[in-house]
Amino acid sequence: MDEARPPLASATFGDVADALRAMEFRTDFTVREIAAPTSLAPDAIAFAGDVRPDADGLDSEYGTGRFILLHDAAAPDAWNGPWRIVCFAQAPLEPEIGIDPMLADVAWSWLVDALATRGADFHSASGTATKTLSKGFGSLAAEGDGAQIELRASWSPAGDLTAHVAAWAELVCMLAGLPPGSEGIAVFGGQRRGGRG
Template identity: 35%
Template sequence: MVFRDAVATLQAPPPRREIELSEIRPPKRLAPWTYALAAETSGPEGTAVTARLVLLHDPEGQPSWEGVLRLVLYLRGDVGSDLAGDPGLAELGWSWLTEALHSCRADHTALGGTVTATCSARFGDIAEPAREHELELRGSWTPSDSELTAHARAFQEVIGTAAGLPPVGVSVLGNRTAERRRHG
């Protein structure tokens, strides 16, 4: 069965150690068959990111999907005030998804979505922090087939990028020059 195979391959890659990944109750009204994952992480500078990936399956297909499977990503993450004011923030956020799909070789069609940046000002008893800046990325695409391992990896990659985590296999080294001066 297409849906069962798709779910199995979506679950196949182990999560990055920095990302807490769990199965959640999927939305029911979007397609006859649904499955969903949730993820949370914090980057090295405390950047909190939460995300969901929903798999939709309609055996009849839907014209806008251009297929019988559809993946829907929702990601929300903190951004610094310097980045929040950047006029290219929306394009940057969108590139996280497109580059993750490309680098993971997650073949797809019908990619679309939105990027929203918000600034919340707090007052009174909840005044800390005074301002919070968030980026919200929503994207959906049709995978080329039911083998979704690459799409699961892309999901984790976009989360890591949004949180400021180093790429998989790359270690962040401390400032060795300053370290040598202290001990040298």
């Protein structure tokens, strides 16, 4: 990592935000800054990420996610520190994968593994993994069956915050069927129905 980047303990929110904005990602994952929520903390920055989007600003049919970094110098009790990350990741699945009883556990383990791989230390984690199965009827019957996995998580970070963003990006790509090192390889289930529930 860049030695000029201040450690988390002494970093200002502005320094951290600038470091996050300067990050680069794999070519098949597009990240853009979006409006951050103003009611959760005095300082916040948010990003949206999409796997191979057809158009900028639209959720990808392959996988999409949101990353929000919150900062409150008062260190709220629930955070156990001044920084908090809230993330979201969602991807469509083949229906036969969607019925796997271990799917939610696997999705959570991918987040934990991505954080560990990037050396992104954290504590006070919480989250949910939700799988959804859908079936079209009437004019939507031709779309057939669909499935989707959605992970919502929050944690209090330690160390270099860019590592946490990189882990989130890896998670979104993995949910979409793009494991690390697969840049340029076809997305698994590329013809999946992108139903959003």
